[in-house]
Amino acid sequence: MNRFLLIWRKSVNIVMLTLTGLAALLVVSILFFILGYLVWNGGTAINWDFFTKLPKPVGETGGGMANAIVGSAKLLFLASLFGLPVGFLGGVYLAEFGGKAFSFLIRYTTDLLNGVPSIVIGIFAYSVAVLPVKHFSTLAGGVALGIMMIPIAVRTTEEFLRAVPNSLREGAMALGASKSRTIATVIIPAAFQGILTGVMLDLARVAGETAPLLFTAFSNRFWSPGWGQPTASLPVMIFTYAIAPYDDWHRQAWAAGLVLLALILLANIGARLILARGTSFRST
Amino acid sequence: MSTATTFIKREAPLKSGPRALLQRFRHGDEITHLVTLVFAASILLITSMLVYELWRTSYLSRTKFGWNFFWTRTWDPIFDNFGAAPFIYGTLVTSALGLLIAVPVGLASAVFLSELAPRKVSDALAFLIDLLAAVPSVIYGLLGVFIVVPLMRTTIGPALIGTLGHIPVIGKLFQPPNYGVGFFTAGIVLAIMVVPFIISVSREVLLTVPREQREAALALGSTRWESTWKVVVPWARTGIMGSIFLALARALGETMAVTMVIGNDPKISTSLFAPGYTIAAVIANEFTEATGDLYLSALIELGLVLFLMTFILNGLARILIVATERGGGHAA
Numbered sequence: 001m002n003r004f005l006l007i008w009r010k011s012v013n014i015v016m017l018t019l020t021g022l023a024a025l026l027v028v029s030i031l032f033f034i035l036g037y038l039v040w041n042g043g044t045a046i047n048w049d050f051f052t053k054l055p056k057p058v059g060e061t062g063g064g065m066a067n068a069i070v071g072s073a074k075l076l077f078l079a080s081l082f083g084l085p086v087g088f089l090g091g092v093y094l095a096e097f098g099g100k101a102f103s104f105l106i107r108y109t110t111d112l113l114n115g116v117p118s119i120v121i122g123i124f125a126y127s128v129a130v131l132p133v134k135h136f137s138t139l140a141g142g143v144a145l146g147i148m149m150i151p152i153a154v155r156t157t158e159e160f161l162r163a164v165p166n167s168l169r170e171g172a173m174a175l176g177a178s179k180s181r182t183i184a185t186v187i188i189p190a191a192f193q194g195i196l197t198g199v200m201l202d203l204a205r206v207a208g209e210t211a212p213l214l215f216t217a218f219s220n221r222f223w224s225p226g227w228g229q230p231t232a233s234l235p236v237m238i239f240t241y242a243i244a245p246y247d248d249w250h251r252q253a254w255a256a257g258l259v260l261l262a263l264i265l266l267a268n269i270g271a272r273l274i275l276a277r278g279t280s281f282r283s284t
Numbered sequence: 285m286s287t288a289t290t291f292i293k294r295e296a297p298l299k300s301g302p303r304a305l306l307q308r309f310r311h312g313d314e315i316t317h318l319v320t321l322v323f324a325a326s327i328l329l330i331t332s333m334l335v336y337e338l339w340r341t342s343y344l345s346r347t348k349f350g351w352n353f354f355w356t357r358t359w360d361p362i363f364d365n366f367g368a369a370p371f372i373y374g375t376l377v378t379s380a381l382g383l384l385i386a387v388p389v390g391l392a393s394a395v396f397l398s399e400l401a402p403r404k405v406s407d408a409l410a411f412l413i414d415l416l417a418a419v420p421s422v423i424y425g426l427l428g429v430f431i432v433v434p435l436m437r438t439t440i441g442p443a444l445i446g447t448l449g450h451i452p453v454i455g456k457l458f459q460p461p462n463y464g465v466g467f468f469t470a471g472i473v474l475a476i477m478v479v480p481f482i483i484s485v486s487r488e489v490l491l492t493v494p495r496e497q498r499e500a501a502l503a504l505g506s507t508r509w510e511s512t513w514k515v516v517v518p519w520a521r522t523g524i525m526g527s528i529f530l531a532l533a534r535a536l537g538e539t540m541a542v543t544m545v546i547g548n549d550p551k552i553s554t555s556l557f558a559p560g561y562t563i564a565a566v567i568a569n570e571f572t573e574a575t576g577d578l579y580l581s582a583l584i585e586l587g588l589v590l591f592l593m594t595f596i597l598n599g600l601a602r603i604l605i606v607a608t609e610r611g612g613g614h615a616a
Contacts, residue, residue: 009507009510010507012507012509013507013508013509013510016509016513017396017400017508017509019392020392020393020395020396020399020400021396021400022392023388023389023390023392023393023396024392024393024396024397024401024409026389026393027389027390027393027413027416027479027480027483028409028412028413028416030416030476031412031413031415031416031419034416034419034423034427037427037431038423041430085323086323086326086327086330089319089320089323089324090320090323090324090326090327092320093317093320093321093323093324094324096320097316097317097320097321098324105328106324106325106327106328108602109327109328109331110327111598111602112331112595112598112599113327113330113331113334115533115537115594115595115597115598116334116537116591116594116595117536117537117538117539117564117590117591117594118537118539119537119539119564119567119568119587119590120334120338120537120587120590120591121334122567122571123337123338123341123567123571123583123584123587124333124334124337124338126571127337127341127584128333128337147330147334150327150330154327178312178313179313179316180312180313180315180316180317181312183316184316204418205418207420208418208419208420208421208422208423209420209421210420210421210422210539210540211421211539211540211564211568214568214571214572215571215572218572235420235422235540238422238423238425238426239422239425239540239543239544242422242425242426242429242430242544243429243544250430253426254426257422257423257426260420260423261419261420261423264418264419264420265415265418268414268415268418269415272411
């Protein structure tokens with residue numbers, strides 16, 4: 001009986017541990033499957049036209065997504081313009097100045113903002129940047145993405161500034177530098193690499209956002225001059241093309257998906273490499 | 285030389301009045317403090333404006349339908365009659381399905397990464413799983429439309445309907461027609477999307493469990509699995525619950541991938557293969573087409589409902605995770 005129990009416990013041990021390994025393998029293989037499938041489908045669909053031509057009218061094959069690529073770049077530029085200063089300076093406040101209660105409130109709000117579904121951010125941007133002027137615009141899309149960038153920018157800035165050893169602060173102040181000079185010339189440069197990777201990850205995250213753009217930047221089959229017109233963007237194009245009934249559009253959706261995913265994964269891997277090469281002050 | 289002069293100015297004794305204020309500003313510290321404070325406070329401002337705008341712009345719908353909004357099952361833009369029930373139902377069902385699949389797989393993977401795999405392998409795999417979390421929602425939607433939907437229509441759907449569909453009570457959940465799009469497909473896609481969150485948070489939490497706990501269990505003669513399942517996991521349970529709540533909040537708010545595979549039909553059906561609709565999906569699909577103020581207002585009220593759901597869940601998740609990481613959920 002006792003021996004039987006022992007064998008039973010040992011087999012449960014082996015079976016369950018194998019299952020956990022299989023689960024991990026399954027999840028990781030999903031990533032490779034996604035990558036492989038996108039390369040397989042998108043690779044054959046991608047060509048020079050994709051990067052340089054405008055979309056063709058419905059029914060004609062060919063054409064590209066040049067306007068969506070430029071549109072995405074413009075949206076990301078605007079988003080950085082709105083989101084990064086708030087996130088960066090907010091992070092500096094939390095790391096270097098913040099009192100207890102108020103900092104807690106800011107941190108909590110930042111986490112809350114991070115958890116707000118992207119579509120709800122879209123509604124907010126719609127009501128502050130589309131409703132007053134009564135038309136969709138690149139600007140409104142930039143506002144939506146900018147708000148989405150704030151939480152991660154705050155968190156990474158604060159984290160990397162805090163990781164700078166206090167001896168550096170004390171050293172700078174002992175030499176007579178004021179607090180703001182210490183922050184600007186010693187602390188921030190020391191944490192710069194880390195903050196930069198944070199910005200890269202932040203951009204990679206919002207680059208793929210679709211939901212908040214649907215009713216802010218909307219979409220456009222043509223070039224969008226200036227900042228006040230609706231603009232196409234890669235994620236929205238993928239969505240529109242994937243649910244449309246045309247084979248040629250599906251082909252282009254795969255190509256756009258491949259380009260978008262490649263950029264996002266490269267940014268993620270690049271950020272990881274920069275961090276691994278060593279900011280000297282990475283905590284833990 | 286100029287640095288020397290500024291230095292002397294700084295050392296000048298503080299006087300009261302506007303000159304002293306000016307002098308203090310020369311240090312730059314107060315200005316920097318003030319500027320960063322303003323930007324930090326603007327995060328508060330933006331977030332409260334977000335809540336206020338949702339509340340304000342949903343006014344029409346809130347006053348017209350009141351609490352009935354939540355149990356009305358019709359969604360009729362032509363006669364301006366709007367109810368949220370089918371969308372809330374769809375959101376809850378797809379998220380529950382997603383978690384039902386994602387939690388066992390995610391927890392098992394987290395256990396493997398924290399308990400079995402050597403640290404280097406664990407870190408490498410965790411990085412790959414983080415990459416999975418970085419894949420944008422619309423790409424999951426793309427794969428959902430062209431891989432999962434056909435697979436559901438031709439293989440998984442018929443197989444489940446043919447077997448589980450005949451069981452008396454549970455069978456109600458597995459009934460034809462099966463178009464490939466619907467709650468079940470959305471659940472599968474959601475599961476793939478939230479599993480990285482469950483794994484990375486649970487792994488972190490499991491890694492904080494003290495080594496002595498494992499050693500003590502092993503010393504008492506338990507197998508590796510018993511020490512994991514009966515000692516390590518219970519120790520970390522609060523944090524694991526936190527990771528699940530976090531994943532649930534993600535699943536509720538997930539828009540694009542679900543929109544592309546749910547079928548977009550505002551009906552409450554018991555069968556999991558029936559097409560449905562979720563809150564986020566209806567906003568994504570109908571917001572730009574909403575003619576009439578009441579229609580738009582009803583959509584925004586749906587957004588408000590979604591916001592409140594994720595707000596509560598995120599708050600709970602954060603409390604749980606913080607509770608475990610500080611001194612262990614065991615003590616709490």
